[in-house]
Amino acid sequence: MILKLTGRNAFLGILFLSAAFNRSPNIADGAPGTQFVNIGSSYYYIETNLKKNWFDAYESCRRMQADLITLETLDELIEVNKYLVKRNIYKRYWTSGNDLAKEGEHVWFSNGEPLRPNLWYVGEPNNKNRTEHCDVMGNESNPEKLPGINDRRCLLESSYICESLKPQTVVTCVKN
Ligand SMILES: [Ca+2]
Ligand SMILES: [Ca+2]
Secondary structure (H helix, E strand, O other): OHHHHHHHHHHHHHHHHHHHHHHOOOOOOOOOOOOEEEEOOEEEEEEEEEEEOHHHHHHHHHHOOOEEOOOOOHHHHHHHHHHHHHOOOOOEEEEEEEOOOOOOOOEEOOOOOEOOHHHEOOOOOOOHHHOOOEEEEEOOOOOOOOOEEEEEOOOOOEEEEEEEOOOOOOOOOOOO
16 A cells, blocks of 8 residues: 555656646746747747846846847748737847947857848948947838848847747846
C-alpha cells in the first residue's frame, strides 16, 4: 500500500512538475507590455504604456536580459506589425538601430549589422536638422502601406520593443 501511494505520489509529482514547466516561461498571446510574446522565431516585450528616450529604453531592455528590437528582415517587421495591428496598437517604437558611432551608417546596436535598405520609410533616414540618430519603427494599419523605420532624435520619448531570442519572463524590480 505504501509503495502504491509512493508510486501514485511520484506520478502526481511528475504531473505537477510538468504542469509547472508548461506554465513557465510566462509567454502567451496576452496583453502587450505585460510579458514577452512569441512572434515568429523571436520573443518580444512590447511597451505601449511607458514612453522613454532611446537610451532609457535600451537600458530597460537590458534589465530584462533583452535588447531593443533588431529587425534583421522586412518579414520580421511585417510580422510584428501584423501582431500590433490585430490589437489596434499604433505607435512608434524605438529599435536598436542608430548611427551614433558613425554619422549616416545605421547599424543595429545588438549585433553591429547594418540596417537593410528596404526597411526605411521613403525619404528616410533624413537626419532632419542633423539631429536624428536613433531609429523608430512605425506600425501601419493600412495593409497597402508597409511599416518602416525612421531616424529620430534620440532624446525624444517613444514606446519601445525589446527582443529576446529565447523565452523570457518579466522581472519587475521595486525600488524602496
Ligand atoms: Ca530580430
Ligand atoms: Ca527622420
